[in-house]
Structures are given as structure tokens and as C-alpha cells.
Amino acid sequence: MRGLWPPFLVIILVSFMFVSAVYCASLLHLERAFPLNNHGLELHQLRARDRLRHARLLQGYVGGVVDFSVQGSSDPYLVGLYFTRVKLGSPPREFNVQIDTGSDVLWVCCNSCNNCPRTSGLGIQLNFFDSSSSSTAGQVRCSDPICTSAVQTTATQCSSQTDQCSYTFQYGDGSGTSGYYVSDTLYFDAILGQSLIDNSSALIVFGCSAYQSGDLTKTDKAVDGIFGFGQGELSVISQLSTRGITPRVFSHCLKGDGSGGGILVLGEILEPGIVYSPLVRSQPHYNLNLQSIAVNGQLLPIDPAAFATSNSQGTIVDSGTTLAYLVAEAYDPFVSAVNTIVSPSVTPMTSKGNQCYLVSTSVSQMFPLASFNFAGGASMVLKPEEYLIPFGSSEGGSAMWCIGFQKVQGVTILGDLVLKDKIFVYDLVRQRIGWANYDCSLSVNVSVTSSKDFINAGQLSVSSSSRDIMLFELLPLTVMVFLMHILLLEFQFL
Numbered sequence: 479m480r481g482l483w484p485p486f487l488v489i490i491l492v493s494f495m496f497v498s499a500v501y502c503a504s505l506l507h508l509e510r511a512f513p514l515n516n517h518g519l520e521l522h523q524l525r526a527r528d529r530l531r532h533a534r535l536l537q538g539y540v541g542g543v544v545d546f547s548v549q550g551s552s553d554p555y556l557v558g559l560y561f562t563r564v565k566l567g568s569p570p571r572e573f574n575v576q577i578d579t580g581s582d583v584l585w586v587c588c589n590s591c592n593n594c595p596r597t598s599g600l601g602i603q604l605n606f607f608d609s610s611s612s613s614t615a616g617q618v619r620c621s622d623p624i625c626t627s628a629v630q631t632t633a634t635q636c637s638s639q640t641d642q643c644s645y646t647f648q649y650g651d652g653s654g655t656s657g658y659y660v661s662d663t664l665y666f667d668a669i670l671g672q673s674l675i676d677n678s679s680a681l682i683v684f685g686c687s688a689y690q691s692g693d694l695t696k697t698d699k700a701v702d703g704i705f706g707f708g709q710g711e712l713s714v715i716s717q718l719s720t721r722g723i724t725p726r727v728f729s730h731c732l733k734g735d736g737s738g739g740g741i742l743v744l745g746e747i748l749e750p751g752i753v754y755s756p757l758v759r760s761q762p763h764y765n766l767n768l769q770s771i772a773v774n775g776q777l778l779p780i781d782p783a784a785f786a787t788s789n790s791q792g793t794i795v796d797s798g799t800t801l802a803y804l805v806a807e808a809y810d811p812f813v814s815a816v817n818t819i820v821s822p823s824v825t826p827m828t829s830k831g832n833q834c835y836l837v838s839t840s841v842s843q844m845f846p847l848a849s850f851n852f853a854g855g856a857s858m859v860l861k862p863e864e865y866l867i868p869f870g871s872s873e874g875g876s877a878m879w880c881i882g883f884q885k886v887q888g889v890t891i892l893g894d895l896v897l898k899d900k901i902f903v904y905d906l907v908r909q910r911i912g913w914a915n916y917d918c919s920l921s922v923n924v925s926v927t928s929s930k931d932f933i934n935a936g937q938l939s940v941s942s943s944s945r946d947i948m949l950f951e952l953l954p955l956t957v958m959v960f961l962m963h964i965l966l967l968e969f970q971f972l
Contacts, residue, residue, distance in 0.1 A: 560732065560797065561701050562742060565665040566684070567612035573702040574602050577730070577742055579797045579904070580763055582710035585685030586703035588657060592689045595700035605702050607686055609660055614681070618643040618659035624683055624712070625659070645685060653692025660686050664714070682717050708762075709906055715744065719906075726906045731918035732797065734898030740918045747901050748923040754905070754912040755852035758787045764904065766911060767853035768793040768890060771808055773815040774846035780808050791888040795902070795911060799893030802865070802883050809885040812848070816881070819846050825876075834869065834880040841866055841879055850896075858913060864896050 560577045566586065573586045587594045589606040598604055609615035618625060620636035625643035635644045646656040663679045687703065706713050707728060719726035729747040732740040758765035768785040771778050784807035785793055791805070804812060813833050817826050823844050825836040837844060845862035852858070867882040882895045901922070903912040 560738075560740065560742075562705065564705065566607060567609075567662050568614040569612075570663070570665045571605060571607070573605050573607070574600075575703045575705040576701050577707065577797065578704050579707045579730075579795070581704055581706035582708040582713040582716075583685050583706045584682070584703065584714050585655075585657065585687050585706075587690075588686040588688045591657075591687055593695045594687065594690050595695060595697045597697050598700040599698040600701065602701070604700060607660075609662070609686065612662055614663045616661040617641075618661055618683060653694045654690070655687050655694055656689045657685050657687040659683055680718055680721070680723050682714055683712065684714075707904070715906070718744070727904060729901060729903045729922075729924075730797065731901045731916055731922065732894065732898050733918040734894075741922065743922065743924055745924045746903055746905065748925050749901050749914045749916060751914040752901060752903060752912040753854075753856040753914065754903075754908075754910045755854045755856035757909045757911060758792065759909065761787065761792070764795045764911060765792045766795060768850060769853060770851045771812060772849040772851065773812065774819055775849075776815070778808070778811040778815055780811055784808060785890065793890040793892065795892050795897070797894065797897055799891050800895070801867075802893045802895040803886045803889070803891040804883045805890050806885050806887060808890070809883060812883065813881060816846065816848075820844055827878075829869070829878070829880065832880045834878055835866075836876040837879055838876045841877075850892075854910075856912075858896070859915075860896055864898070867895070 561574050562577055563572050563574055564584070565572050575584065575586065586607045587604070589608040591606065594606070596604060609617075619641050620626075620638075620643055621641075622643060625636065635646060636642070637644065642658045644656065644658040646654070661681055661683045664682045664684075666678045666680075685703075707715055710716065715724065715726065715728055718724040724744040725746065727744075727746045729743045729745065730740060731747070755766050758767055765787055767787065769782055771780060784805050785791075787793075817833075820826070820835065824838075827834050827836060841862040845866065847862075848860040848865055850858040850860065862879075865882055866879040869878045869880055871877050899915065899918060901912075901914050901916045901918075905912065
């Protein structure tokens, strides 16, 4: 009949529709400053590092704009730091920037920066941005919509003498930074299918830090700046996605073994086992609704109100935190349940105020699984290695493991201890976060909703293992329309 579509046409057209919905990604390789495994460190030292971050994190954004990550200790083994490289300016210059899901703005140190570190204990060369040396650099003036936008606050300042849109941020740990916004070119290597196209770029606005104080002046973990991946309008992910360059979704997979590292994708990593939970709306950080905790399949007696989100409590996903933090209402029953299960086989003990155990065999055989249950029916199942930290061996040969969760009041924070060895997807369009256990040394499949494929320049070459990004090859839109037109004409004569 003339009104029915021939089956082969339906299959072809559906195939075109599917291909047109799968676009591009940007992939960045992450390097880790120190392995998560303990090497003679004390839990109180790790807590001290996290406290310095949380002194800033828990007070929220300064007006909802920026929340820079701050290093909290001079000991080079205390700070869990993931960083990647970006190319800025014309000609492009490379900068090592820390990946921070708790801040919005990409900023790097200016060549005129006062008190900025000149050397780094990470073994990397520090670079400084010089707008006068870039032919594409532009000044962000006080009248610019970005400077006058509602996302800006009193932290944004404008000088009538220089007409520069500037910023000043002071953090809870006493450190601070100030500078001004500039616009310049951010470079990528564009990928279309299996073909690599160099020198793709986009004009973005980022911060140029002219002054630093406090721990930001320390050289032990110094990098060139911060790469913020928050939801604010000034984040790179927001700037690029609003122009259709990249999707409004990013993913990471952080390796937890001694070599560290991982990958960060401007796009959605696809993995069959990923489960999603909705983000709590109108929050400055990535807040989830934690509803209950189970140990060995048994729900713990925790009042759900302990996890309710407010200005002073809730559950935050933060890759900048080394350990993990549980509110007291959840910590106590959690430790009690673990002790009850393992006490016949291991020796519970207290070491410097921490709940620890002497274990003569593998912890995976002796300790139970723990399940953190979130809204939307999404559960995060933790293996013993994801809530315990090794602390050497005793004289008798038994290994000492301690609970990695720390007891706090108010805010539960899921840091690297539980985020490692998992794919995490931050879907800002659907306002949800997804996760799945994964070997982060393997390749990943990516589906995105933009018009090109992007990979961060030079990152794959430094990977210790092969990480191939498996992408669908796209047909140009004009070719698709032409072929569909031919098919429709063919149908008219059937």
C-alpha cells in the first residue's frame, strides 16, 4: 500500500536518526599527585588536609561564583591532587591545572602574579599566562555581561581606572587569591570518528590570578591553576555547552591503585551498570539525597533526617576530599555493625582515636559489603577496601586496617576513598549523577550531545595504559538530509 513505509526504508531512516543523536566528547587524562594507598601517613594528617578544604567548601561559594581548591599541608604525601593540561592563548601555551568538581572557574597564574609559587614539588614546570603575548587575548571590561551577570557578587570588583572585571576570594583556611578575568582561546584536538583534526579551539573566559596568599603560595603541590567543573555560568563546561561545542555532561574515572591517574571526559561515559540518582536542586555543590545505609544487607538504624539537605547538612560528592566523612548519626551504627560482623575473626582496636583492626588475611574475605542507598533507587556498594585504609603490619605479621570514614557533624562528604575505581557521570542536563564500579585503566565508551569530538591535546601519550575512546562515526548533516531526501523520492515511486 502507498501509505506504508517499506521495511528497508524504516531501518535506514531509524539508523540515520540514531546516528544523528550521537555526537562528540572531550577526553582528558588525569594525573594524580600521590597514590591513595597510605605510606606511613596518619589519619589525623589526612583529616587536617581535608579540614582545610572543608573550611572553604562548607561555607559555600563566595556569592555562588567560585570555590577554589586549596592544598592543606606542606607534606607532599598528604594531598590527593588530580590535574590535567590545557592549552591557552595564541600561540598556545600549556598549563597544568587541578581538576576540581567543587568550583566553577578555570584560572591560571598571571606572569605578574605576586606570591605565586615559581617551582613545584610535583616535578612539573610552572607556567604563567601573559595576555600581552597572546594575539587572541581580550580584556573583560566592567560593562561586559559576564561581569554584570547575576552570577557575580561582591567578590567581583571593577576598577574605574583600569576598567577590568576582577575578583578577590578569601577562603576559610586563611588563603586567598585575586586577579582579573580575560577572554582567550582554549585549544583542543578535534576527533571525528577515527580521524584526528588538530587545532580546534573555542573562545572562553577564565581567571588570571595576580596575587595569592596562604597555602596557595606553597610549592610542594603547586600547579598552574584550577580547572573548575561546577554548575555555574562561568565554568568551562557551561561556557562550551551553551554554544553547542561540548555537551552539558562530564564524567571521570579515578584510579585508586598506587599509580593513580584516571580520565575525565567532557561527555557521558556509557557503561551498562551505571545507576543514577537525582541531584538536590538549588545547591552550590553536587548534593545527593542519601536515604539509608546497609551493612551486609542489613539496614542500619539511622534517622533519615540525619541526611536531609539544608544549609548546614546534606551529602556532597567531592573529588577534592581525600577521605570520606559520615555524620555521627550514621558513623556510630556503621562502625558498630562492622565490629559485630568481624569481631569473631579479627581483633578490633583503637589507634590514635581511630577504629582499627588487626587482620591476618584478606579484608575482602573478612569484612562485609556496605551499601549507600540514594534517591531514585540507586545504591553505591562499597567493598571493604573502599571504607578501610591500610596502615602497615604489626609485629605478629597481621595487617592493620582502619575505618576510613571520619565522624563529623552536619555534612556527609564522599571523597576519593569511595569515588575511586568507579565511573562517575555528572549529567547537568537531567540534573543527576550516575556511577558504576570500573577498572579505570580500561578504555571507555562515550555518548555525547554536541557537534564534534574533542580530546585534550597530548594527554593520551602520558597514559601508562591504552585508553581508547570508542566513538560513533557521524555523517555530516547535509549528507544525511540529502540521502533522506533521495529515500523519500524513492518511496514516492513505490
